[in-house]
Amino acid sequence: MPNRHTAPKAFTCVHKDTGHRETNFGGLIYSANTVFLSRSCFTSQVKLNCWKCKKLLDRTPSFFCDSCKSIQPPEEGTSYFKIMDCDYTFTLDTQKLQTRYFQLQRTLHPDNFGQKSVKEQEYSESQSALVSKAYKTLLKPLSRGLYMLKLEGMHLKESTDSVAESQFLLELMEVNEALDEAQTPEEVNKIAQDTKGMLNQRKMKQILAPKD
Template identity: 75%
Template structure:
């Protein structure tokens, strides 16, 4: 995808490269080619899609970067999350559930975006310093906040 191997990246540059690769590899361009070329196009186009979606979002990008270093964060294995953090998340989740207006949900969403932006900066710094355990712990927190962000989006759709 012609990206630097860093946590922060230029999303516009990533998108341009994605579109460039898809113009060249998309299966629609290979309808009159051999079966082998069509299959190659399909597999390579799928890989480009996967790479793009992985790199586009900070959480999946960070998890991928840790995986490249031999670390994985498995679902349900964040036993290291401290009680205070988990209580805070429970309160935020309850607030989302109890939000009566789009404004209330938006406020929670904006707070969550701020926390995600802060985590993004901290993860970037940890990865630049090769502090993989710190990056791993911060990415685990990011997973929780990303889930809250999705829950807020669902709540806002309910108001429509």
């Protein structure tokens, strides 16, 4: 995982849309009740138009055009959390996730587009497959956590260190759960300090580890 052994540096990020202030410790951002990995404070969205009637699509992602009701192609780069209408958090509501999955598949499944144009059939197959992949990825804690790291530009290597990497991931997820349960700013600050200590400890282990 790139830079995970770098000594934590604290800085503050203020979201331009909400004014919400968050503090970053070595890539771990924490606010009043949540912590997540982040490399960027801001995101941008590109407005798209319907491929058929050319009207502006108001929602992201848009599975269907509100004007002509035509199915739309998958939007490149849309996160699985947006597709499944879930909060960007490790401790998401899996029951809500499952409900969303069945709702989408009832409308997007290729069986519903047998009498439509070839293009619409192709879009249906692509959308249905993407929803299935998003659902399977977010359903299980480990694949969900790995995907969250991937969104932030951090990838676990497929190597003999995979067990250690997975353990590090689980440690980060435990920080999430602890912050969810924190009731006071003092508790949040203690968790932040413990997290900094954990990152420093892993840095020292990396330094002292024997070289191949």
